[in-house]
Amino acid sequence: MQRGSYLVCSGDLSNSLSKMPSRKFADGDVVRGRWPGSSLYYEVEILSHDSNSQLYTVKYKDGTELELKENDIKPLASFRQRKSGSASSSPSRRRGSRSRSRSRSPGRPPRSARRSASASNQVATHQASDKASHQAPYKADIEAMRKEVLEVKLTPLVLKPFGNSVGRYNGEPELTQRSDTPHRHAQETFHLPQDSSYVATQYSLRPRREDIRVKEADLKEEKVIPKGSTSSRSFEMTATKTKDLEFGGVPGALLIMLGLPVFLGLMLLMCRQEDPSLLSFPPPLPDVSALWETRAFGAYLLWFFLQALFSLLPIGKVVEGTPLSDGRRLKYRINGFYAFLLTAAVVGAATFWGLELDHVYNHFLPLALAATAFSVVLSAYLYVRALKAPRHELSPASSGNPIYDFFIGRELNPRIGAFDLKYFCELRPGLIGWVVINLVMLLAEVKKHNWAAPSLAMILVNSFQLLYVVDALWNEEAVLTTMDIIHDGFGFMLAFGDLVWVPFIYSFQAFYLVSHPNQVSWPVAFLIVALKLSGYVIFRCANSQKNAFRKNPSDPKLAHLKTIHTATGKNLLVSGWWGFVRHPNYLGDLIMALAWSLPCGFSHVLPYFYVIYFTVLLIHREARDEHQCRKKYGAAWDKYCQRVPYRILPYVY
Incomplete structure (x- = not known):
C-alpha cells in the first residue's frame, strides 16, 4: 500500500541529480552507432569521450574502434527489432557474405566503378577487398563523390573483451569515472578479428540503392510524433x-x-x-x-x-x-x-x-x-x-x-x-x-x-x-x-x-x-x-x-x-x-x-x-x-x- x-x-x-548537458552517453553504455558512409546502425559500446573534439570512441562487436559524432549515435530504444539482416549485426558479418546483404565495408568500390572496370580489375579489387576491408577507394571515384566524404579515424588500440572500459591513452590519467559492470544490454558473446591493426584513413562513400531503402525505413521509424498525439x-x-x-x-x-x-x-x-x-x-x-x-x-x-x-x-x-x-x-x-x-x-x-x-x-x-x-x-x-x-x-x-x-x-x-x-x-x-x-x-x-x-x-x-x-x-x-x-x-x-x-x-x-x-x-x-x-x-x-x-x-x-x-x-x-x-x-x-x-x-x-x-x-x-x-x-x-x-x-x- x-x-x-x-x-x-x-x-x-x-x-x-543535476543537469550536465556536455555529453549525452556515458562510458560503458551500449547504443547504436552509424557505420561511416551508410545509414546502417550497429550495436556498439561507448569507450570514452573527448570533451575537446566532442567525439565518442566506440567499439563494434567485431572489435572495430572508431570515433563518432554524437548525432551518429542513438539509444537502443529508438530502434524496433528487425528480422535477420537487421542493423544489430556487426559490420564484419555484413562484409563477409554477399548472400546475406549487399552492404559492404567502406573499402569496397561503388557499383558504377565495378561496372566500368575490366574483369581483371574486378578480380584484383575483390582480392584486395578480402585482404583489407578498409582499403581506400579508387582515385577515379574521389572527385565524383567529393560531397559525401566522411573522415573516420580508426585508432590502433589494444582491444579488450567487450564490456570493459577502453580509453585512448593521451599521456594524462583518465578522470572520467567508468563502470566496471557490463551494461545490462550487452548479453552477447563478441568475437574479435585476428587482424586488429587499423590505420587512419579517409573514405569517400556513395550510398547504394540498398542503403537508400534502409535509410528511408529508418526515417519512418524515427519520425517525430506530433505533440499531443495519442x-x-x-x-x-x-x-x-x-x-x-x-x-x-x-x-x-x-x-x-x-x-x-x-x-x-x-x-x-x-x-x-x-x-x-x-x-x-x-x-x-x-x-x-x-x-x-x-x-x-x-x-x-x-x-x-x-x-x-x-x-x-x-x-x-x-x-x-x-x-x-x-x-x-x-x-x-x-x-x-x-x-x-x-x-x-x-x-x-x-x-x-x-x-x-x-x-x-x-x-x-x-x-x-x-x-x-x-x-x-x-x-x-x-x-x-x-x-x-x-x-x-x-x-x-x-x-x-x-x-x-x-x-x-x-x-x-x-x-x-x-x-x-x-x-x-x-x-x-x-x-x-x-x-x-x-x-x-x-x-x-x-x-x-x-x-x-x-x-x-x-x-x-x-x-x-x-x-x-x-x-x-x-x-x-x-x-x-x-x-x-x-x-x-x-x-x-x-x-x-x-x-x-x-x-x-x-x-x-x-x-x-x-x-x-x-x-x-x-x-x-x-x-x-x-x-x-x-x-x-x-x-x-x-x-x-x-x-x-x-x-x-x-x-x-x-x-x-x-x-x-x-x-x-x-x-x-x-x-x-x-x-x-x-x-x-x-x-x-x-x-x-x-x-x-x-x-x-x-x-x-x-x-x-x-x-x-x-x-x-x-x-x-x-x-x-x-x-x-x-x-x-x-x-x-x-x-x-x-x-x-x-x-x-x-x-x-
Whole structure:
C-alpha cells in the first residue's frame, strides 16, 4: 500500500541529480552507432569521450574502434527489432557474405566503378577487398563523390573483451569515472578479428540503392510524433505491458483492495478493547447500524469539499511539475500550508462556538467506513474517465488489465479543469485530517478520564506528528518529484492510501492512548524527543541536500560533493548524506516512526503496528526505486550501488 502524500517519499526515483548537458552517453553504455558512409546502425559500446573534439570512441562487436559524432549515435530504444539482416549485426558479418546483404565495408568500390572496370580489375579489387576491408577507394571515384566524404579515424588500440572500459591513452590519467559492470544490454558473446591493426584513413562513400531503402525505413521509424498525439507513448506502453506487474499482479491487487478495508476495521475495533492483545483477535463485530452512519458520510463529504475549496484559492505560488512524455509541464499551486492555517482557524472557531470535537472519537469507525466508501466511488470515477483518456496521458504503471488498472490507476494526472485530483489528495484531506484527528483524540482522553490536562504521552504523539505534517506542507513542492506523482496513476491504491489509510492509521497511536493511557517520565520523554529530533535531522538534511543540488549543482556550498555521471546527462550524488546510504530520508522516516510509538509503552504490540507496517512499506518502495533507477541509469546506477552498498540501514540493509 502506498504511503499517501508526501509521507511516502520525500525521495524520488533516484537520489540527487543535476543537469550536465556536455555529453549525452556515458562510458560503458551500449547504443547504436552509424557505420561511416551508410545509414546502417550497429550495436556498439561507448569507450570514452573527448570533451575537446566532442567525439565518442566506440567499439563494434567485431572489435572495430572508431570515433563518432554524437548525432551518429542513438539509444537502443529508438530502434524496433528487425528480422535477420537487421542493423544489430556487426559490420564484419555484413562484409563477409554477399548472400546475406549487399552492404559492404567502406573499402569496397561503388557499383558504377565495378561496372566500368575490366574483369581483371574486378578480380584484383575483390582480392584486395578480402585482404583489407578498409582499403581506400579508387582515385577515379574521389572527385565524383567529393560531397559525401566522411573522415573516420580508426585508432590502433589494444582491444579488450567487450564490456570493459577502453580509453585512448593521451599521456594524462583518465578522470572520467567508468563502470566496471557490463551494461545490462550487452548479453552477447563478441568475437574479435585476428587482424586488429587499423590505420587512419579517409573514405569517400556513395550510398547504394540498398542503403537508400534502409535509410528511408529508418526515417519512418524515427519520425517525430506530433505533440499531443495519442500514440506518443506507444513504445513505452507496449514495454510496460510486457513487464511483471507490481504488488503481486492482478491477484495481489485484488487481495489488497478487498483486504485492507477489512483489516482497518478490525484494527480500530481491537483498539477499543480493554485487552487489545493478539489472543483476542478477531474482535467481536458490532451491529451494522454501528458501522454505517449517513451523517458520518455527510461529514466526510463536507470535509473533502472544504479542503478542495481551500486548494482553489488564488494564494501561494504556482510552479511547474516534471516534464511529461509529450514535453508538457503541468502547473500546480503551492498553498497547502495556507490551507492548513485556514483549517486551524475554522476548527478553532467551531470549538469556540460549542462544537464538541470529541464526538468524532465516538463515531470514529463509521467515519473510517465513510472515507472508504468515498475512496471506492472516487476510484470508479477515475477508472471510467480514464477509458477516454489519450494514450499519452496514461500512467507508465498501467497495464491494460481492468482490475490492476483500477488498483494502480490508469490516468497519470486526472484533472477537472485546472483542479488536479491526485495532487490535491496527496497532501490535503488525509494529511491535514490526520492532525485534526489527533487533536480530537487529545480532547477525548481528557474528557474520558476527567483529567485537567492531557497526558505527556499524548502531548508527545501530537507534537511529533504535527511537526511532521507542517514540514510536509511547508515543503509541498517536493512531492512533485515523487513516484506517486510522476509514475503511478491515480486509482484505488493512492485514493484509499491518501484519504483513508493516512488519517485513520497514522493517528493510531493517539487513538490507542485514549483507551490505554501510559505514564511517561520526564527522563524517558527527553530520550524519545532526542530520538525524534535525530530522525528529523537525517530526514530533512538529506532532502534539503538533494533539492539544493538539483536547483544549483554549481553552488559553492556543494563543491565538496562527489558525483557519478549518467547517460541521461545527469549526475548521481555519491557523497554527503547520499553517500551514507542510498535512501537516507527513509532511514530518518523510520527513526521518527519509532519515536511516535514509544510513548505508548510496551504493554501491547498494537501501537507498534505502524512501525512494522512502515518498515515493510519503505523496503518495498525502495525496491521499486531501485528497479526504476537501474532501468533509467544503467551502468551508472550499478557504479553507484558499488560505491554506496547499503540501501537504508548502514551495515544491516
